[in-house]
Amino acid sequence: MKLVRFGQPGAEKPGIVDADGVIRDVSAHVADWAGAALDKQTLARVAALDPKSLPAAPSGVRLGSCVARPGNFVAVGLNFADHAAETGAPIPEEPILFNKAPNCVVGPNDDVMIPKGSTKLDWEVELAFVIGKTALYVSEENAIDYVAGYCICNDMSERAFQTERSGQWMKGKGSPTFGPLGPWLVTPDEIKDVQNLAMWLEVDGKRMQDGSSKTMIFGIRRLVSYISQFMQLDPGDIITTGTPPGVGLGMKPQRFLKAGEVMRVGIEGLGVQQQKVVPYQG
Template sequence: MKLVRFGKAGSEKPGIVDADGVIRDVSSLVTDFAGDALNPRNLAKLKKVDLKSLPAVRKGTRLGSPVARPGNFIAVGLNFADHAAETGATPPKEPILFNKAPNCVQGPNDDIVIPKGSKKTDWEVELAIVIGKKALYVEEKDALSYVAGFCICNDISEREFQAERGGQWMKGKGSPTFGPLGPWLVTPDEIKDVQNLKMWLELNGKKVQNGSSNTMIFGCAHLVSYISQFLQLDPGDVITTGTPPGVGLGMKPPKFLKAGDTMRVGIDGLGEQNQKVVAWKA
């Protein structure tokens, strides 16, 4: 299934994309795509519903994040071998983890706002994992059974805040609008091989990232298992898993986002995002 949340920001309703690409309103069946509603057992029940019997959502309706605001928004750094190489970093021996602010989550096509004082706002197409049931001390062989689905994340990053202001990376990772998710949350049964998905990002119509999840250093199952050794993952938590090469920081000379730029972001089977970059205003 392809799960969506649609409507005005803060008032989204749950929907499912039917076989014809039409979004069907499932708010009569589930309150929101959050918490226990994301348990794979409950999603399996939704899969049996006759979507054609449910109201169609008007084409062009805004899409929000396909999962409600997460309790945890965990990110993995330098997790693609080719991206580590472009930054000159040594590939990590264990996953590098940091937090993104849960309130930076937004819809896939909402504007990206350059933060106040920013000079180095950057882009990162990423594959995001959404947890479907409580996960603690999970074995890698069982890890994907705890996953509700996968979606696109554009892990927007302010590189000066991240690397030049001391402390942890999260300074450059959590500004408002820095976590667009969607358009859909795709259930695992629709993805043949999550470790072999093409990933790309276009900036102003030019493809700048063109990679694959097959160059991840630590795969999705390993990450869910690994993170669960240190904290409890709850339904709706998001793990964004790293980016392939082609970010602005790695260019020679480096290139960063400016007001008026546009981005088109895609991953095989997970849809596309389209964003406009705007300046921060008081």
């Protein structure tokens, strides 16, 4: 099942995508795709509905993030062996974790805003997953039981803030619009092998990233289990799992985003995003 949220910012409704690609409104059955609505019982109840009995969303409607604002937005750094190599970093012995601001989540096709004072705005196609039930001290064996679904995240990064301003990476990871999410959340039953999905990103039509989730150092099971040893993950929390090579930081010479450029971001089975880069608006 593909879960989607549609409508104007702050007024999105929950939906599902039917077999013909039509968005169907499920707001009569679910308040929003957030929290307890992502548990297996609710998802099974919605999956049992006849999509054709549900109202269709307006054609061309804006897509919001595929889940509502999370309580936690956790990211994993240097989690692809080939990306670590391009940055010159050693392979981590344990997952590197940092936070993205929960309020940086936006829709998959919303504009990305250049932060005030930014000089090194960068892109990162990432495979994200969303927690479906409370996870604490979870075993790797049972980890997928805690995953509500998978989606695309463009882990936007301001590299000067991240690496040149001292302290934690979160300085370069949480500005407004730095978390495009979607277009939809795909339940695990629709993904044959989450550790073997093609991933790509283009800037103004030029392919920058072309990788696969098979080069992840720490897979989904390991990450659910590992993170749950240090914090409680709640339904609706987002974990984004790292990026393959091809980021602007790793290029020679380095290449960063400018206002007016357009990114297209895709992962096999999870759809495509598109964002335009715009100047700071404030």
